[in-house]
Amino acid sequence: MDTEDDYQPHRYQSSDDEDLAEPIDKSVTLPKPTLVWRTPVSTSSPSAPSISPSSPKKCSTLIIGTVFGGSALLLTIKAKTLLGTLLLPGTDLKDDVLLDQPARSNKSCNIYQLDADPTVVAIACNYEVKDRDSLNVAKAILSHFEASRIIILDTLSPATYLSGSPEIEYNYPWLRLLQTTGSSIETKIPTLEVPNLVQNLGAALMAYCEVRGLSNSYLLLSLQEHVYGKALITAATLRGLKEGLSKLGCPDVANQVDVQGAGVLLQDKRIGSNRMRDDRLYA
Known part of the structure; x- marks a missing residue:
């Protein structure tokens, strides 16, 4: 049977090949994210980027903060050492991305090692990862680390939350948890109820952990308010993430983050996505 002869165009297919030529020619396949390690500074030579090692970096705890508050919280940890960065497709980076004090305006995804406990690695993703790139970014991050425990700091909007009760009250700290x-x-911390779903980078990271059989992987969700269609990272959102870190067995890390400092970063429009730049921080 000749499948080409039997095939009939449907309503989503153009009958004129020329109609498809232009968008196909203009389509661009985005490059995959690249993890670049920072070579330690020595007295004889300056710091320089290096290609990712062949074997994953081992750590006791890997904490990943998404652009919706988690990244700002991790950036307030003062005693930390820059290990490298994840170069994301289409980001606008400054030339000092691998310096000890990179520009806060960078839409970077920097990787830090905590000085108080070098076995703890924190990744602050100051870039809103699109759905189409989420899986590639998740793979680029998690394939380079071998962690005993993974904690992802993210948010959940009440607009998309299904509670099963019309009288639910969103009181601080409003937290939900997913685990592999x-x-x-x-x-x-209460488990996120069925049939609620998570999206974007947080969902891709958890999916990667589940498929790879990575136990002790947790997605911590704090309430993110929306006003007139805009996301609001409130002080309560940040305090919730901090408290959740402590409840998940990371009290030392929780004590190092600064909610007020994270709020200043967001208010100063120095980090985060366009969805957050016009938003105010409420105490």
Whole structure:
């Protein structure tokens, strides 16, 4: 049977090949994210980027903060050392992205090691990863680390939350948790109820962990308000993430983050996505 003869165009297919020629010619395949390690500074030579090592970096805890508040919170940790950065497709980076004090305006995804506990690695993603890029970014991050525990700091909007009760009250700290199969059960934070779904980078990271069988992987969600269609990262959102970190067994890390400092970063429009730049921070 000749499938070409039997095939009939449907309503989503153009009958004129010329109609498809222009968009196909203009389509561009975005490059995959690249992780670049920072070579330690020595007295004889300046710091320089290096290609990612072949073996994953081992750490006890890997904390990933998304652009919706988690990244700003991690950036307030003062005692940390820059290990490298994840170069994301289409980002506008300054030339000092691998310096000890990179420009805060960079839409970077920097990787830090905590000085108080070098076995803890924090990744602050100051870039709103689009859905189409989320899986590639998640793979680029998690394939380079071998962590005993993974914590992702993200947010959840009440506009998309299904509670099953019309009288639910969103009181601080409003937290929800997702965890991979085989993870130690955490009872201090309520589990995100079915049929609620998560999206974007947080969802891609959790999906990668689940498929790869990475136990002790947690997605911590704090309430993110929306006013007139705009996202609001409030002080309560940040305090919730900080408290959640402590409940997930990272009290030392929680004590190092600064909610007020993270709020200043967001208010100064120095980091984050366009969805956050026009928003105010409410205490």
